[in-house]
Amino acid sequence: MICILLVAGHGTLLETQIKMDVTGLYSHLAGIPKALLPGVGGKKILDFWWETVNTRQLFSEVFLVTNADKYKHYERWATANDFPVENVVNDGSTTLEGRLGAVADLELVIRSRKLHDDIMVIAGDMLCADQNFDIAQVLRFFKSKPGELAIYYELEEGEKSSSRGIVEVCPNTHRVTRFLEKPLEGVAESRLASVVFYCLRSATLPFISNFLSLQPHVTNRSFGCFWEWLINEEQLPVFGMKLPTGFQLIGQVGLSDYTKWLALYSAKQQNSPAKSIICRSYARVGLIGNPSDGFHGKTIAMSISNFWAEVTLVESQTLVLMPHPLNDPTEFGSLQDLFCISRKEGSVWRTSTSSTLTAGYLGGLRLLQATCKKFYQFCSKQGIALTKQNFTLKYDTNIPRQVGLAGSSAIVSATLKCLMSFYNITERDLPKPTRANFILNVETDELFITAGLQDRVVQVYEGLVYMDFSKQLMDDQGHGDYVSMDMSSLPLFWLAYLSDPSDSGRIHSNVRQRWLSGEPLVVEAMKGFAELTDQARLALQGRDWSRLAQLMDQNFELRRSVYSDECLGPGNLKMVQLARQFGSAVKLPGSGGAVVGLCPDQDHLVEMRKAFQEAGCVFCVIVPYNPSASLHSCQD
Known part of the structure; x- marks a missing residue:
């Protein structure tokens, strides 16, 4: 791969305004080409690009194309920065009117140096907000695609699409379907802007000469015009890669543009060493529906603020994953202490095969890493090309272990929130349905945890969520239909769980195998769960709490008929029986180890709490987590 840095522009506007500035603050910059002006962190703008591409492992050679007017500046820069002076190409132009045009400058290097390799082209005078992205990641993406590559970014608020080349990108294939060079405001719906940062395959290089033969006027020899022709007319396959950062100083800009964006980007960099992000994800309770969405059923679940997983990300020199002192113990009081902790905490490892290898949040460090x-x-x-920023991750959680409240997925969910915030990954890049699938894949693909989507969906959407996982929906769109429900005036829900639970992962038994084999009892039961969910949705919307209580009780009995008492286990059955003694609706909120109830008579709440506590259970009144009434779950 050859890299070509273009710095042959005649920045007459910026240079003129620097010379005419009456404050004297910029007199020392008079006559200096735009690419050699101070950039973020005091480095010259070009210094950053040279540091980015100066690696023999990726590029066999790097060329710099400038003009005759500024050639001596770049020759001096090359000598001072260990850039091969013989690779500084002079295009011979001295004025804006006499310029060759960006595409012609590229063709000059290819022709004069007889290049036949794949080429990366970058405008060396662009100011980039995050100046340490992973160029190797860009090249890997380019090599994985059967075509050319155009880098784009999402326009920041206030940036006009009429000042940029706008691309429309297929979200599935990442192919650029349309290129609009500086469209009139309102013409383009897309806010994705292309910059002079491209990769071209050697087989495509002849198209450059073809394009120039069709463009006798220099004003039409810009890269925007070239890509517009290549994509829209020649219909060559061009793929887009997003850099989640801002780009400025593109084209003809003035002194106010330079000082404004330099101050903004410098401020961002100065604040970055102390950048700290804290994100929470909450435990969830399943209020109604099938015990696992792996049966293409329906369910309603609610996130609760009683229990949470919190992940903290702080920018650091190296990437560090910090173990939790309780959940990832590496220090013990004695050998006996190690033995007792390992016997208790490690029981999950021995209860089953890899299907429950890391159930619960036991060993949360693995969740961070995965x-x-x-x-x-x-x-x-x-x-999406990420910046080369490092960070330290640590987590904390108060979600009780092994009681089916989605503790492991809460840690993954909170970690993902931190990473998205840190790398400026937006909702457009990672929509909520895709995010839920991502969290599930972390657990199933990386850690071999038996899991379904419903926990991940409610932790992504937060609040009270209705979920439909019908096979047709999953096949057609890759995810179900997820609807956030009104949380105002909810009844009083309570939660009780075993203080020393057994492995909740065993609760699923062999029901899935029976369902896959088409056993009528199981198939009809799963249809029944879906019907109960739709009825519960209506009850919630109509605030018919007595009906909701009936449906929750029916939900448990249907589950009991399919799973059997032996599978449910004496601890779960004991808690259900205890709740019913006080007239409370009750069901399992997850895979086992806990029960959730709806208490119509709050006068009995104190007595019921006492009875559960005397039975060796932990009892608490549920505090629903309503995202619309709460602060953001991430803090900077």
């Missing part, structure tokens, strides 16, 4: 790995993999595949 999420980071999957995140990088996802961004690379989806055409």
Whole structure:
């Protein structure tokens, strides 16, 4: 791969305004070409690009194309920065009117140096907000696609699409379907802007000469015009990769543009060493529906603020994953202490095969690591180039272990929120349905946890969520239909769980195998769960709490008929029986180890709490987490 840095522009506007500035603050910059002006962190703008591409492992050679007017500046820069002076190409132009045009400058290097390799082209005078992205990731994405590559970014608020080349990108294939060079305001719906940052395959290089033969006027020899012709008319396959950062100083800009964006980007960089992000995800209770969405059923679940997982991300020199002192113990009081903790905490490892290898949040460090790995993999595949920033991750959680409240997925969910915030990944890049699938894949693909989507969906959407996982929906769109429901005036729900639960993962038994084999009892039961969910949705919308209570009780009895008492276990049955003694509706909120109830008579709440506590259970009144009435779950 050859890299060509273009700095042959005649920045007459910026240069003129620097010379005419009466304050004297910029007199020392008079006559300096735009690419050699101070950039973020005091480095010259071109210094950043040279540091980015100066690696023999990726580029066999790097060329710099300038003009005759500024050639001596770049020759001096090359000598001072260990850039091969012989690779500084002079296009011979001295004025804006006499310029060759960006595409012609590229063709000059290719022709004069007889290049026949794949080429990366970058405008060396662009100011970039985050100046340390992973150029190797860009090249890997380019090599994975059967075509050319155009880098784009999402316009920041206030930026006009009429000042940029606008691309429309297919979200599934990442192919650029349309290129609009500086369209009139309102013409383009897309806010994705292309910059002079491209990769061209060697087989495509002849198209450059063909394009120039069709463009005798220099004003039409810009890269925007070239890509507009290549994509819209020649219909060559061009793919887009997003850099989640801002770009400025593109084209003819003035002194006010330079000082404004330099101050903004410098402020961002100065604040970045102390950048700290804290995100929470909440435990959930299943209020109604099938015990696992792996049966293409329906369910309603609610996130609760009583229990949460919190992940903190702080920018650091190296990437560090910090173990939790309780959940990832590495220090013990004695060998006996190690033995007792390992016997108790490690019981989950011995209860089953890999299907419950990391059930619950036991060993949360693995969850952090798997999420980071999957995140990088996802961004690379989806055409998102990440900055080369490092961070330290640590987590905390108060979600009780092994009682089916989605503790492990809460840690993954909170970690993903931190990573998205840190790398400026937006809702457009990772929509909520895709995010839920991502969290599930972290657990199933990376850690071999038996899991379904419903926990991940409610932790992504938060609040009270209706979920339909019908096979047709899953096949057609890759995810179900997820609807956030009104949380105002909810009845009083309570939660009780075993203080020393057994492995909740065993609660699923062999029901899935029976369902896959078409056993009528199981198939009809799953249809019944879906019907109960739709009826509960109506009850919630109509605030018919007595009806909702009936449906919750029916939900448990249907589950009991399919799973059997032996599978449900004596602890779960004991809690259900105890709740019914006080007239409370009750069901399992997850895979087992806990029960959730709806208490119509709050006068009995104190007595019921006492009875559960005397039975060795933990009892609490549920505090629903309503995202619309709460602060953001992430804090910077």
